[in-house]
Amino acid sequence: MIFANAMGCDHKRYQKMCLKVQDGVITQITDELAQMSDVEAHQIIDVDSKLLMPSFIDCNVYPKGRTLSRKTLTSLSQKALRGGYGTLLLLPDTTPVIDSEAIVELIKSVDKDLEVHILPCIKPIFSNEGKPKLTDVSKLYTNGARGIYFQSDIEGNLILRIAQYAKMLKTPLICFAQDSSLAQGVINEGALAAKLGLPTISHKSQSIEVAKICEMLLAQEVEVLFSAIGLPRCIEIIQSYKNQGLRAHTEVSLHHLILSEQVCDDYNTAGKLNPPLPSQSARQGLLEALGNGAIDVLTSLQCADFNSQKDQVFELASFGIDSIAYGFALAYDRLFKPHNLSLSLLSKLCSHNPAQILGLDSGALEVGKKADFMVVDLAGRTPITDSFSPYCGAELESKVVMMYRDSQLYEID
Structure with missing residues (x-):
């Protein structure tokens, strides 16, 4: 199959391109169709100058209600396809938890029938008679799970033992840094929280844990992705340790770069996220970090819940957002x-860097790479009608119109 007359874009380039795919692999890239070999033997898809870009990879995803089932994974896959995502890393603190070979096998069996590739991440700790114990991480990895996810406020000795597994298996650590004792509230601490009279999540709840994990992992020869960083101070700490040799990556959600805590005014639960949405000044600091190259990965922070769990008073409503279905359009338009x-920077943060971290043979438009890409009409429109979305009523510029992965072409209405 040949995709002709495209505007190809990845982390390195943005140019007119024709791309040939055979057996799910990119085999030739040329500037013009006339330069392509063996044209008559292939079906030709005229992209008509639309954007052709590697599919997004999201390293921070949950199924609806954090419940693992064929139904929730199928729904997640269908939404992700519409948003331009080809691969999802499923975080493991779900029901049931991803801490056994049986659960990894369940996800793999469902994944075979999905449009989007869902990778299970490893939960390295389980409770045995009330005491934390390590799972057999190597067996889960061998069975197809990728990445080891942990929350930072566990026992330090366990963190170091988990890091030894990560080093041995050459798989990344995924760390959600938060001191739970300082995160008992529901909103960012500051003037808005005081106005609404809501309990707050301290700024220190993330920054002190980021500093602790950086210090613990320095010189450990492991790779760590800091999941869902919400404050500029945390990025500063990570950068300082990167300069000392720590192999760290900073992930920030699209929403923390686009929205501020003001979305939560009038007790709007659509903006209730964890980490909480930042103040306007902190958001500006995150944007500066993005422009300065201090952010490595972007996430949709997909964590949908049932409407009944959002349609409650602010303190009782669930954290989370359902946004993966319009991921590309949101990133582009807002x-x-x-x-x-640049779109090349977008591709770097949403495709190339996540692929490198997870060890995937995708994320770039290169000969020999896995053919996993989207076609986007930048003049199209993506409406958002979900009343529980902070973007409800918006009509975002651009629309994903095709996805190609695993030798399958999906046309999106």
């Missing part, structure tokens, strides 16, 4: 275009 950031 972040990259208004701030004059």
Whole structure:
């Protein structure tokens, strides 16, 4: 199959391109169709100058209600396809928890029938008679799970033992840094929280844990992705340890770069996220970090819940957002275009870097790479009608119209 007359874009380039795919692999890239070999033997898809870009990879995803089932994974896959995502890393603190070979096998069996590839991440700790114990991480890894996810406020000795597994298996650590004792509230601490009279999540709840994990992992020869960083101070700490040799990556959600805590005014639960949405000044600091190259990965922070769990008073409503179905359009319309950031940077943060971290043979438009890409009409529109979304009523510029992965072409209405 040949995709002709495209505007190809990845982390290195943005140019007119024709791309040949055979057996799910990119085999030739040329500037013009006339330069392509063996054209008559292939079906030709005229992309008509639309954007052709590697599919997004999201390293921070949960199924609806954090419940693992064929139904929730199928729904997640269908939404992700529409948003331009080809691969999802499923975080493991779900029901049931991803801490056994049986659960990894369950996800793999469902994944075979899905449009989008769902990778299970490893939960390395389980409770045995009330005491934390390590799972057999190597067996889960051998069975197809990738990455080891942990929350930072566990026993330090366990963190170091988990890091030894990560080093041995050459798989990344995924760390959600938060001191739970300082995160008992529901909203960012500050003037808005005081106005609404809501209990707060301390700024220190993330920054002190980031500093602790950085210090613990320095010189451990492991790779760590800091999941869902919400404050500029945390990025500063990570950068300082990167300069000392720590192999760390900073992940930030699209929403923390686009929205501020003001979305939560009038007790709007659509903006209730964890980590909480930042103040306007902190959001500006995150945007500066993005422009300075201090952010490595972007996430949709997909964690949908049933409407009944969002339609409650603010303190009782669930954390989370259902946004993966419009991921590309949101990033393009609300972040990259208004701030004059390049599409190549978008591809780097949402495709290339996540692929490198997870060890995937995708994320770039290169001969020999897995053919896993989307076609986007930048003149199209993506409406958002979900009343529980902070973007409800928006009509985002751009629309994903095709996805190609595993030798299958999906046309999106």
